[in-house]
Amino acid sequence: MARKEIIKLENVFFSYNNEEFLKNINLSIYEDDFLGIIGPNGGGKTSLLKLILGLLKPKKGKIQVFGKTPKEGRESIGYLSQFKNIDFDFPITAFEIVLLSRVGKKLFKRHSIQDKEAAEKAIKSLGIWHLKNKTLSELSGGEKQRVFVARALANEPKVLLLDEPLSNLDMHIQEEFYKILKQLNKKIAIVVVDHDLGMVSKYAKEIVCINKCKTHAIKCHDINRLKIKELYYA
Amino acid sequence: MLEILQYQFFQNALLVAMLASLAAGIIGTYIVVKRMSLISGSIAHAAFGGLGLSYFLNASPLAGGLVFSLLSAFSIVLFRKNAGNRLDTLLSFLWATGMAIGLVFIFLTPGYATDLFTYLFGNILLVSKIDLLMILALDLIILVIVFLTFNSFLSVAFDEEYSETRNTPVTLVNLLLFGLIALTIVATIRVVGIVLMISILTIPAASAQLFHKTVKKIMITSSAITLVATITGLFISYYLDFATGPIIVLIISFIYLISILLSKFNIVSFFSSCVVQKVKQS
Numbered sequence: 001m002a003r004k005e006i007i008k009l010e011n012v013f014f015s016y017n018n019e020e021f022l023k024n025i026n027l028s029i030y031e032d033d034f035l036g037i038i039g040p041n042g043g044g045k046t047s048l049l050k051l052i053l054g055l056l057k058p059k060k061g062k063i064q065v066f067g068k069t070p071k072e073g074r075e076s077i078g079y080l081s082q083f084k085n086i087d088f089d090f091p092i093t094a095f096e097i098v099l100l101s102r103v104g105k106k107l108f109k110r111h112s113i114q115d116k117e118a119a120e121k122a123i124k125s126l127g128i129w130h131l132k133n134k135t136l137s138e139l140s141g142g143e144k145q146r147v148f149v150a151r152a153l154a155n156e157p158k159v160l161l162l163d164e165p166l167s168n169l170d171m172h173i174q175e176e177f178y179k180i181l182k183q184l185n186k187k188i189a190i191v192v193v194d195h196d197l198g199m200v201s202k203y204a205k206e207i208v209c210i211n212k213c214k215t216h217a218i219k220c221h222d223i224n225r226l227k228i229k230e231l232y233y234a
Numbered sequence: 235m236l237e238i239l240q241y242q243f244f245q246n247a248l249l250v251a252m253l254a255s256l257a258a259g260i261i262g263t264y265i266v267v268k269r270m271s272l273i274s275g276s277i278a279h280a281a282f283g284g285l286g287l288s289y290f291l292n293a294s295p296l297a298g299g300l301v302f303s304l305l306s307a308f309s310i311v312l313f314r315k316n317a318g319n320r321l322d323t324l325l326s327f328l329w330a331t332g333m334a335i336g337l338v339f340i341f342l343t344p345g346y347a348t349d350l351f352t353y354l355f356g357n358i359l360l361v362s363k364i365d366l367l368m369i370l371a372l373d374l375i376i377l378v379i380v381f382l383t384f385n386s387f388l389s390v391a392f393d394e395e396y397s398e399t400r401n402t403p404v405t406l407v408n409l410l411l412f413g414l415i416a417l418t419i420v421a422t423i424r425v426v427g428i429v430l431m432i433s434i435l436t437i438p439a440a441s442a443q444l445f446h447k448t449v450k451k452i453m454i455t456s457s458a459i460t461l462v463a464t465i466t467g468l469f470i471s472y473y474l475d476f477a478t479g480p481i482i483v484l485i486i487s488f489i490y491l492i493s494i495l496l497s498k499f500n501i502v503s504f505f506s507s508c509v510v511q512k513v514k515q516s
Contacts, residue, residue: 135447
């Protein structure tokens with residue numbers, strides 16, 4: 001049976017402040033993918049995720065998410081942004097954060113029993129049910145990480161997009177985290193942006209290197225020192 | 235001592251104090267958790283332009299203030315993204331321009347502007363029946379909208395980008411939230427005035443945040459703190475024959491300092507552990 005294509009970028013160009021960030025990008029993501037995206041800083045990795053999510057608009061080219069436009073298709077995406085935009089002093093509990101993914105389109109949203117059950121299921125799947133009433137500022141780095149992954153999962157997505165989920169976390173937590181992702185990958189596609197190639201290449205099935213104008217996709221078992229050099233400097 | 239409660243003007247003042255405290259406690263919580271105190275200061279000062287204009291046109295000052303504060307609130311939402319890290323320039327522009335427009339119109343109005351001081355620094359004892367009804371209407375609007383939109387407000391206040399990926403109507407939520415800030419400012423002008431406004435909008439919520447870690451609890455405690463401050467301030471200023479605004483602000487500041495001490499040194503748990511020890515000893 002053929003693998004189903006869920007996200008497709010065709011000849012995508014993106015520029016910001018007259019600087020070209022992405023040039024002629026072609027990329028397909030499939031339903032069972034575990035894709036690692038690597039590349040130098042400022043190379044456009046985050047922009048790529050935001051284009052898929054419809055948070056940024058391409059200058060040229062076509063992006064399809066589940067056969068729809070990014071804004072329509074993103075309902076089926078679970079997203080974990082970089083932590084730098086989050087205010088960790090915000091007074092909110094872990095359970096409240098996870099429920100936010102169920103707010104959706106409605107201005108006057110009341111959480112239903114199904115919403116609460118979905119949030120509970122997502123929190124339990126990450127083994128942090130005991131933390132549900134803790135506030136954000138009371139959680140450790142690794143715990144925060146799991147809460148935000150639970151939020152990304154609570155809208156029952158078909159693909160998870162994670163933007164540098166592991167910065168500032170120690171090796172042990174990183175390893176644990178990738179094990180969770182591997183488990184999740186049995187059901188949904190995973191796309192993870194990471195600057196630590198060592199860890200991502202151990203778990204991802206495929207690696208894509210984004211460096212402004214070029215994308216290279218290689219199978220993970222092909223990675224060796226020479227290839228990395230090629231990826232970064234090609 | 236309580237014979238003043240029989241007077242209509244004092245009853246009005248008490249009611250306005252209660253209504254303003256409720257609005258300020260609830261909306262002040264959003265202002266504090268979303269770090270928007272400069273934004274609200276700017277909207278408050280912009281409102282003065284409308285006050286001056288109504289003064290000149292002999293219309294209701296609060297209605298003029300409402301129009302100006304709503305316009306400035308909406309323009310902040312709409313230009314915020316484009317302004318980027320130049321947001322403070324936009325805020326300063328609205329802040330000073332609003333004040334200047336207000337002052338120009340007041341100078342243009344013949345006669346001595348007796349009310350000027352009460353709008354700048356607040357005097358709740360001078361509140362009229364029409365003001366009271368208007369503030370009541372503003373309070374009802376604020377309560378109903380916050381109740382209905384609590385979850386979408388929370389989502390957007392916490393993480394705008396993520397809310398957008400969930401197709402939550404981020405711009406609409408921000409327009410509503412900033413609109414409510416404008417309403418709250420108009421509802422509290424009579425209590426503390428424009429210049430001291432930033433106190434009642436931020437300090438009670440900041441005090442409450444020292445003890446509570448969810449938005450709902452902060453809203454309740456913050457409203458309670460504001461209520462205590464406004465009512466106490468009202469009595470003190472009546473008996474001392476003083477403007478209410480500065481007294482209320484000083485009480486709010488005092489509560490904040492005490493709250494910091496209580497939370498820093500954990501005095502509450504210190505005393506309770508003392509009691510526990512005493513019980514154990516006996």
